[in-house]
Amino acid sequence: MSMPTLKLRNAINRRIDMSSFIPELIGSKSADEIARIPLWYGNRQVETGELFEINDSTSETLLIHSDSNKLDRIGANMAGGSIFVEGNAGAYLGCAMRSGVIKVTGDTGLAAGCAMRAGELTIDGNAGDFLGGALTGERQGMRGGRILVKGNAGDRAGDLMRRGTILIAGDSGDYCASRMVAGTIVVAGQCGRHTGTAMHRGTLITSDKPASLPATFNSNGTHSLSFLSLLKKQLASMADLSAISEIGTEVERWVGDLSCDGKGEILIWQR
Amino acid sequence: MIINGTEIEETFAEAFGMSATRIIITAIDTKWARIAGETMTGFATSVIGCGVEAGIEAELSPEQTPDGRHGVSVLLFAMSGKALEKQLETRAGQCVLTCPTTALFAGMQGEKQIPLGKNLRFFGDGYQISKQIGASRYWRVPVMDGEFLCEEQVARTSAVGGGNFLVLAEQQQQALTACEKAIAEMRKLPNVIMPFPGGIVRSGSKVGSKYKSLMASTNDAYCPTLRGLVNSKLDQEIGAVLEIVINGLTDDDVRQATRIGISAVCELGAAAGIKRISAGNYGGKLGQFHFHLREVMA
Numbered sequence: 001m002s003m004p005t006l007k008l009r010n011a012i013n014r015r016i017d018m019s020s021f022i023p024e025l026i027g028s029k030s031a032d033e034i035a036r037i038p039l040w041y042g043n044r045q046v047e048t049g050e051l052f053e054i055n056d057s058t059s060e061t062l063l064i065h066s067d068s069n070k071l072d073r074i075g076a077n078m079a080g081g082s083i084f085v086e087g088n089a090g091a092y093l094g095c096a097m098r099s100g101v102i103k104v105t106g107d108t109g110l111a112a113g114c115a116m117r118a119g120e121l122t123i124d125g126n127a128g129d130f131l132g133g134a135l136t137g138e139r140q141g142m143r144g145g146r147i148l149v150k151g152n153a154g155d156r157a158g159d160l161m162r163r164g165t166i167l168i169a170g171d172s173g174d175y176c177a178s179r180m181v182a183g184t185i186v187v188a189g190q191c192g193r194h195t196g197t198a199m200h201r202g203t204l205i206t207s208d209k210p211a212s213l214p215a216t217f218n219s220n221g222t223h224s225l226s227f228l229s230l231l232k233k234q235l236a237s238m239a240d241l242s243a244i245s246e247i248g249t250e251v252e253r254w255v256g257d258l259s260c261d262g263k264g265e266i267l268i269w270q271r
Numbered sequence: 272m273i274i275n276g277t278e279i280e281e282t283f284a285e286a287f288g289m290s291a292t293r294i295i296i297t298a299i300d301t302k303w304a305r306i307a308g309e310t311m312t313g314f315a316t317s318v319i320g321c322g323v324e325a326g327i328e329a330e331l332s333p334e335q336t337p338d339g340r341h342g343v344s345v346l347l348f349a350m351s352g353k354a355l356e357k358q359l360e361t362r363a364g365q366c367v368l369t370c371p372t373t374a375l376f377a378g379m380q381g382e383k384q385i386p387l388g389k390n391l392r393f394f395g396d397g398y399q400i401s402k403q404i405g406a407s408r409y410w411r412v413p414v415m416d417g418e419f420l421c422e423e424q425v426a427r428t429s430a431v432g433g434g435n436f437l438v439l440a441e442q443q444q445q446a447l448t449a450c451e452k453a454i455a456e457m458r459k460l461p462n463v464i465m466p467f468p469g470g471i472v473r474s475g476s477k478v479g480s481k482y483k484s485l486m487a488s489t490n491d492a493y494c495p496t497l498r499g500l501v502n503s504k505l506d507q508e509i510g511a512v513l514e515i516v517i518n519g520l521t522d523d524d525v526r527q528a529t530r531i532g533i534s535a536v537c538e539l540g541a542a543a544g545i546k547r548i549s550a551g552n553y554g555g556k557l558g559q560f561h562f563h564l565r566e567v568m569a
Contacts, residue, residue, distance in 0.1 A: 144403075163403060164403070165403075182401065183403075184402065201400070203400070203402070223417060223418075224417065225411070225417070225418060226297075226338045226340070226374050226418065226420050227338075227402055227404070227409060227411055227418070227420050229338045229339050230337060230338060230402075230404045230405075230409065230420075231402070231404055233404075233405075234404050234405050237405075263398065263400075265400075
């Protein structure tokens with residue numbers, strides 16, 4: 001199934017809801033048909049053709065050229081196929097996606113991969129707050145799939161995360177793994193303050209002790225955990241990062257948050 | 272057919288369809304992986320009395336195991352998927368979970384899945400941790416030496432059990448030496464186990480008994496001490512008979528193991544007292560797999 005290429009005609013000053021552009025919805029449409037798809041542009045609807053230059057292509061990947069951070073909900077609810085964003089993406093990238101692959105060469109806004117269920121999301125730049133988090137009002141965030149951020153992530157990465165794997169090659173902001181329910185977050189850089197606040201279960205693995213931990217985390221000692229050798233293989237398949245090769249099975253383990261069940265863990269790998 | 276002076280009888284081994292699975296046990300070193308494997312496959316010679324037939328298939332190097340430690344692969348065979356599931360869970364819980372430093376992984380992939388750590392996890396009393404890594408789910412169960420890591424489930428497959436051949440020799444020691452040589456060669460093969468002690472059976476059985484409560488009894492036709500008393504298949508020169516029973520994941524695996532085993536025995540040949548090679552069957556009415564010795568050795 002060949003996919004079109006979309007390119008913004010001009011710089012935009014309002015946000016655009018891009019959720020109509022997922023492979024299963026536009027794969028069978030011609031460039032003319034796509035040009036007539038109505039889009040929310042701020043608080044009014046316009047035809048896609050007004051905002052985007054649309055070209056047919058032979059590629060099976062939907063290609064979006066964007067130097068704007070206002071293209072929201074790219075790949076939202078996507079159930080298959082692949083999207084390649086050349087440039088930046090806005091908020092809710094890959095929101096609730098169920099399958100498929102999304103790759104962004106630039107930065108993304110708020111809540112990338114939020115409520116994601118499966119699939120793969122790769123962000124070459126930085127990610128905003130609430131990476132892999134939950135939709136407003138929902139009790140669980142990311143529920144499966146894999147997210148790779150090659151830069152840094154904002155605050156509250158993995159908030160309410162339920163399942164899946166997030167790998168952040170750089171640093172994460174404050175409140176990383178807050179309210180986490182389960183799943184795995186790996187931060188190759190430094191975690192910010194209040195890491196693990198209200199963490200129920202789940203695993204945060206990091207290279208250095210976070211800037212601050214809640215007082216409701218207890219030191220659990222140094223352990224050799226054999227599951228890390230399996231995880232390392234998975235991480236190596238996600239990204240070619242030198243930090244991953246440093247991960248051994250020896251870790252300093254902190255358990256918490258004891259204010260809410262206390263079955264989460266923060267593992268600091270021993271270099 | 273005569274090979275090196277040993278006669279290959281015009282008969283066949285009769286084998287049955289079974290359900291099988293492969294698991295991988297790893298540990299801090301080969302010694303402990305093997306201890307876990309041997310404990311788990313103890314009392315697993317025959318489904319008649321043990322519920323399952325099991326054995327260590329091979330020792331695995333760190334490069335061959337999921338967690339990069341030394342390990343062993345174990346094959347288990349049962350008469351049904353349900354029986355296999357029950358035996359696997361019991362044995363994994365009592366023999367692998369309890370063994371220091373071990374971890375337990377699925378050794379085969381497939382559509383039909385049976386629980387491995389799915390229920391063992393409850394030993395963690397709520398402190399067990401689930402980890403989805405790749406396509407598999409693992410359980411980390413806290414134990415007194417750290418964590419017991421166990422894959423949630425393993426595939427099962429249809430398989431073949433009960434392939435066999437009999438070694439008829441002049442003396443007991445000659446039969447034993449020949450069978451030991453055969454087992455040493457057969458254990459180099461993948462996908463097969465010889466579940467009896469040391470891979471060798473001395474108490475081959477026939478179906479039924481004069482005692483109503485017994486479903487099997489001694490194979491009197493091959494007992495040298497019953498010669499002249501029953502319809503014996505042993506002539507005067509045969510002093511001892513030993514049997515090798517083979518379970519394999521496919522009939523080709525059993526056939527290959529049979530060929531390798533008989534070839535090893537025949538290398539010793541008549542000069543070492545090995546007079547005949549025979550096989551056990553039930554007239555061809557019970558098992559769906561027939562391994563005709565002369566076809567196998569052709």
